[in-house]
Amino acid sequence: MKFPKIIHDRLSISWLFLVLCLLLHVIDEALNNFLDLYNPIVLKIKQSIPFLPLPTFTFRIWIAGLSFVIIILLFLTPLVYNRNKLVIALIQIFSILMIFNGLGHIFGSIYYSKIIAGMVSSPFLIIASICVIYFCRLKQKTYQNINS
Numbered sequence: 001m002k003f004p005k006i007i008h009d010r011l012s013i014s015w016l017f018l019v020l021c022l023l024l025h026v027i028d029e030a031l032n033n034f035l036d037l038y039n040p041i042v043l044k045i046k047q048s049i050p051f052l053p054l055p056t057f058t059f060r061i062w063i064a065g066l067s068f069v070i071i072i073l074l075f076l077t078p079l080v081y082n083r084n085k086l087v088i089a090l091i092q093i094f095s096i097l098m099i100f101n102g103l104g105h106i107f108g109s110i111y112y113s114k115i116i117a118g119m120v121s122s123p124f125l126i127i128a129s130i131c132v133i134y135f136c137r138l139k140q141k142t143y144q145n146i147n148s
Helices: 010-031 034-048 059-075 077-081 085-112 122-147
Strands: none
Touching: 010 059, 010 077, 010 085, 010 122, 059 077, 077 085, 085 122
């Protein structure tokens, strides 16, 4: 039995791994009441900087929105496999955001001196993001060498 070509593509696999790590991260946050930490922080920030457009969420809206985003990200996989330049640029930006997201949970845990929601899954999110960036850069170098 032959596996589809996408199975042998390291960038596509690392992208899928990142999306699955994001799913794990959302589950981690949901199970550990992330919004109980997030919403009060946002309200305090809004008191200090009222023009900053930071939303607060109900659980239903938050989980539905993140579920929708994860589904969209999964559907981007064929575009990652086909090396769509715009998508490659966007997934690198997304990966950088996920690194900062993971670091935020880690530093938040240090600041509060306790494990906060999302902390446990953050290392996976960071590692998966680094893999995506690495394989994007590797492919770019490969294409540059071929075209030179």
